[in-house]
Amino acid sequence: MTPQAQVELTVSFGPTSSPLFRRAVAYARAHASTCAEITPGVWRAAFVLSSDPEPYGRAWRLLQVVGSWRGTELEVAGSPEPTSTVLSMAECARAWLRRKGACRASFAAGPWPKCELCPLYDPGWAAESFAAPPFLAEGTSHLEPPPDYPPGW
Numbered sequence: 001m002t003p004q005a006q007v008e009l010t011v012s013f014g015p016t017s018s019p020l021f022r023r024a025v026a027y028a029r030a031h032a033s034t035c036a037e038i039t040p041g042v043w044r045a046a047f048v049l050s051s052d053p054e055p056y057g058r059a060w061r062l063l064q065v066v067g068s069w070r071g072t073e074l075e076v077a078g079s080p081e082p083t084s085t086v087l088s089m090a091e092c093a094r095a096w097l098r099r100k101g102a103c104r105a106s107f108a109a110g111p112w113p114k115c116e117l118c119p120l121y122d123p124g125w126a127a128e129s130f131a132a133p134p135f136l137a138e139g140t141s142h143l144e145p146p147p148d149y150p151p152g153w
Helices: 021-031 053-066 083-099 113-117 123-129
Strands: 007-013 034-039 042-049 073-076
Touching: 007 053, 021 034, 021 042, 021 053, 042 053, 053 083, 073 083, 083 113
Parallel strands: none
Antiparallel strands: 007 042, 007 073, 034 042
16 A cells, blocks of 8 residues: 555634734745635635645644634544644654655554554555564563562562
């Protein structure tokens, strides 16, 4: 399997009385793939996330400003998602793209919630990167079993 080609992250925010509202709108208009006022005082910005690290960073920055506002809603590929998960995904994906050009995180116990949202997530890589602990790989531990009671009793 291969990673998804691209995913759209949609950030809807406002109305709010925050003094940062105008700055958030200006930032979204300058950096989002699309940005529009959907009702008076409510804006929707979309970021197309794929193999370019810049949109991840731009989305992450906007979420740092608007993520705590009550009127903020996030969708990844049409699915509503929590702010903390999307922030983690954007930061992680951007870092991997800058370092390796692809996600090369190892998954010792399966993917994290942020990974399942990410367009860089490759189920094939996740399966290959899994390394079972020695006691699971061969069915038994190479260590001696613990005693049934403390020594000296």
